[in-house]
Amino acid sequence: MAKFLTYSHDDTWIHRLCGATKLIFFILWSVLGMITYDTRVLLAMLIISMIAFYMSKIKYKQVSMVFKVICLFLIINILAIFIFSPYEGTKIYGTRHDLLHLFGKYTLTKEQIFYECNVALKYFTVIPAALLFIVTTNPSEFAASLNRLGVNYKIGYSISLAFRYIPDIQRDFNEIKQSQEARGIDMSKDVSLPTRVKSMGAILFPLIFSSMERIDVISNAMELRGFGKSKKRTWYTARPFTRMDYMVIIFTVVFSIISLVFTFYDGSRFYNPFM
């Protein structure tokens, strides 16, 4: 299993941004991406996401697995929309321009293609932002930023622990899987399903035990350092807000407001080029 959701230490201006800034950007960006169906807004968001992604110097191989799986499910989603609702676009835009009759009740319309392109655009505007946030934010800084936004530091720490130990659990899984395969446990498609389930059990058992051991070590270390004694705490990785942080926050808020005005000014969240 390839690594995913893993922080990469780099020194770009995006990496240097405060965790709270990236969190604010990511949340607003995701919400905006979910709300709007205005193609112009989505295209602007896509361009900004791509520029930010390029500037962060994230290597494609770091996110390729996630990206490929998401693309696969996007294709399935788009096909499912067409199969279950072939005239969704016609319903939304109120016009019908037939392009190609396929079979039975299935006719390809300009409206349907446009609607499905918007669905794909929505995916591609939010995904780079999500991956950008994950790969450029230190888990401890993530906890600090949650705390800065008013989340109790214990809850913030719990979330950051979840974040931090994803790569470790993945590595454990791979190591256990390889060592069990070396001992002759078969997980290929050649063996029966009960055998495969049994084999998975032989991996899951040690994986859970190694996680429990890690829990013990971490909680002891935290206990020895007096974690949870005080109502508040300081953060080693917390960054102060810089001019760049304020600029990014202002840009995100202004862009969100303009986009929402753009989206809803005619009473619909869909941009209609067919009228």
Next chain:
Amino acid sequence: MEHIEKKNRGLTNNKKSSNRNRNVTLNLVMTGMFSALLIVLSQLSIPSPTGVPITLQTFAVAITGVILGWKFGLVSTLIYILLGIAGLPVFANFKAGLQAIVGPTGGFIYGFILMVILCGIGAKRKNILVGILIGIIGLLGCHLLGINHYAFLSNISFWKSALLVSIPYFIKDVISIVLAFVIGRQVKKSIENYRL
């Protein structure tokens, strides 16, 4: 003498608060770690003869409830769901965002909340069969929420929805629950022995 007694009383109180703090820290770490485990296990699948891969998402949610109990299992699952809603690709097949919840199969995701609670309650039972039964009731609740959600969104009947999104997967989900209880019990027993 009185002075020493007071001092000892103070030490006992400190010990109590220290133990309480230790438990809080341990539960906090377990909650975070099991959220990570949920995220990783949700991306794993066993290829099956029917072509429908058996994802370990159901197993992961169930074992979280069994090992952590309903309260901390619930917190762990909520962290997992909230991270997904926020847009991080943590659900099965790297799905994410609010559309994963309001989308066709979103009912199963918020159905996990009911499932983890009942698995946690079931894990408290002495008799493993009773525990598994309670866990399966939780799974049934999760599936009912999933079926209703899909039926509502797709504008189809309850039974047609069940045939599409629930019945083909129900048996493998029951197997996941049974496995979670068997492995979870063993893990808990081993932890207790290790701590002793």
